[in-house]
Amino acid sequence: MTDLTHDPVTFDIIQNALEAIADEMFVAQRKASMSAIIYEVLDLSSSILAPNGDIAAAGAGIPAFIGVLDKAVKGILKKYPLDQVRPGDMFASNDPYYGGVTHLNDMVLTSPIFDGDRLVGWVANIAHWNDVGGNVPGSMSSEATEIFQEGVRIPAVKIFEEGRPNQAVFDILYVNTRLPDFLKGDLWAGIAGLRIGERRVLELTRKYGVETYLAAVADYMDLGERRALAALKALPPGVYDYEEEQDDGAIHKIRLTISAEKFSVDLTDNPGQKGSNNSSREGSEIALQLAFKTFTDPEGPGNGGCFRPLEVITKPGTIFHVVEPGALGYYSEVEIRLFDLTLRALAHHFPGVVPSGNFASICGTVMGGKHPDTGRHYTIVEPQIGGWGAWQGHDGPSGQFSGFHGETFNCPAEIAEARYGMFVDQVALNPEPGGEGRWRGGKGIEVHYRVRGDGNFLSLGYTRSRMPPWGQGGGRDGSLNYVELRRTDGAVERYAFATNVVVNTGDVIRIMTANGGGFGDPADRPEAEIARDLRNGYLTPERAAEVYGYKA
Structure with a gap:
């Protein structure tokens, strides 16, 4: 034909x-x-x-x-x-x-x-x-x-x-x-x-x-x-500002201008580029494309046409528009902060449209050294899973990759132990408090890697290590992302960002990813659901009494 x-x-x-x-x-x-x-x-x-x-x-x-x-x-x-x-x-x-x-x-x-x-x-x-x-x-x-x-x-x-x-x-x-x-x-x-x-x-x-x-x-x-424009026409036009404090005290700012023909995002008023926590201008556009599609037409085709109404305004030399020779090793943490900031701004101005905050970090964990069995160098790169935020009518999912990281999976413990020089002692849901609400946030995870050789290394980059995932409508904020290194001599070190930390035989790398934010007043959660959370280990009796006033 x-x-x-x-x-x-x-x-x-x-x-x-x-x-x-x-x-x-x-x-x-x-x-x-x-x-x-x-x-x-x-x-x-x-x-x-x-x-x-x-x-x-x-x-x-x-x-x-x-x-x-x-x-x-x-x-x-x-x-x-x-x-x-x-x-x-x-x-x-x-x-x-x-x-x-x-x-x-x-x-x-x-x-x-x-x-x-x-x-x-x-x-x-x-x-x-x-x-x-x-x-x-x-x-x-x-x-x-x-x-x-x-x-x-x-x-x-x-x-x-x-x-x-x-x-x-x-x-x-x-x-x-x-x-x-x-x-x-x-x-x-x-x-x-x-x-x-x-x-x-x-x-x-x-x-x-x-x-x-x-x-x-x-x-x-x-x-x-056409689908993106139809979604924009259903939104109230206007200018919507939002700002958010980050783990390091910096303030990230966003201005959204919505009309029937355009969804414009202005990022010019943001901190200057610094270290390896920078994004290219194109990378920032990607973060905004994901948020735009999530907000307007998540079911439509993700092709070039659906992003034609999106306009992105940046300033060269800032963290959202790095200029050469700036480093970008942890670009993903900058982009995911922008993705999450955009969703939070939309949640603030359009309540109930998007879920509460999720753990919102790639939680990139890099470990390696000489393999104790083969003597060859190995490197394991592990993005981590965590808790998603609740939304009206639904508890947040537990143990998921962020929406930014998408359709990916965690590496099974059996594969990690077979291919890399680590033991995986534990993979469990995060037992820490956080994310309570009428609908609770999903749980993050707690993973223990035990080192099998001397002179190995650990590098990592986690955000939301000080500022937790946000709750909505009276729901509690979630917990934090961090890594705790437990030495064989009993010493404990806590990290959010680290490079080439030396780890030795028997040291335990304890990974903690955040519980998502809750939605709605915890006082409105039915007793049957609180009891179920207690049975399933999502909640301790002490926390049930403190937050919900519930006594088993």
Whole structure:
């Protein structure tokens, strides 16, 4: 079929096929990867994009990653004129200043799709690599002040040129990591994902014709825009300000301007960039895209069209718009603070629309050293799960990744013990108080890692370590995220951010993630639900008496 058709059934078939192809790309990459952060945690995402780089369809994975891929392709198109993009090319970028968007651990791979000599789109994926060099194992240092300290920079370069591998780039990648076997496996898994996506898209263009395929992509984007605009028209227009104190005492500020045509977010009045806690301008846009979609049309297609009404205003040199050579190792904590601040602002101005605060941190935990059984260097990178906030009519879910981190999983204890040099002594719900209400917040977790060798290391970056998840409507605030290091001599050290802390045999790394905020006055919670919480271990008798006035 070569003639253009605007048959809505054909469009629907193509649009659904794109979603299925993006998912197939995701599965292919996951199954071929070497690192548990990818094949267990699913710290990756995949997308199919239009010729101009707009997202046409997204696969499973981290929502904040999907929003990277359109910006990465557009960064490549800024660097390479279209006459320098050819069939068989493949690009790589991990550099936030060259389309990488996040931090150096996250590698973007992308390929153009040509039907004959016609560019019909792109396939792209992104995954977290456990080590890309830099001054600390795991490449994430809360002490970094420049990006040069964080690892090897790949500034949107061709790793394949017209089908021929650029071996120099491969060699640079392999030599700039403490985990070359794992990096090599993860790299080629990403390449495999792109190749399956390209093949499937070309099956569509050859079955329905290039013009019909491109028209279906454009129609899908227009649908996303129409749905977003319809949601905006249902909101009261106005200017809505909000500010929030952070763990370090800094004040983050946001101004939302809502009209029937635009959702504008002004971030200009915010602290200057500092250390490794910064986000690229594009990364801040992603955080706001997630909040915008959550608030306006969570069920609609997450393509480039649905974000057309969103406007983001930033100031270069601030934490939400870092300028070179600023470091970005813990960019995720800045973006998740912005995502949560936006939701909190909306909850304040539009009560009952979004749940109470969740643990709202990636709680990135990096541990490693010499494996006690093999003698090889290992690095485990673990984002943590925590408690979500309650909302009217519902208790918050327990033990979930944040909405920002999305469709991911924790690494099973059995996998962690088999692959890494740690024992997992305990995985349990957080017993600490916090989050009580008519509907209670979900529980965070308490995990104990026991170190099996001397001279190992621990690095981490947790926010909401001083300012707890927020309650609504009289609901109590949640608890805090932190790590407690229990030494064999009985000493106890508490951390929220730390880099390369030495841990030795028998030391226990105790991870605590927050309970979510409650919703509604605790005095209104029925006795039967309080009794159930007591039976299930969500509540102690002392806390039941103190908060609810309940006596068993």
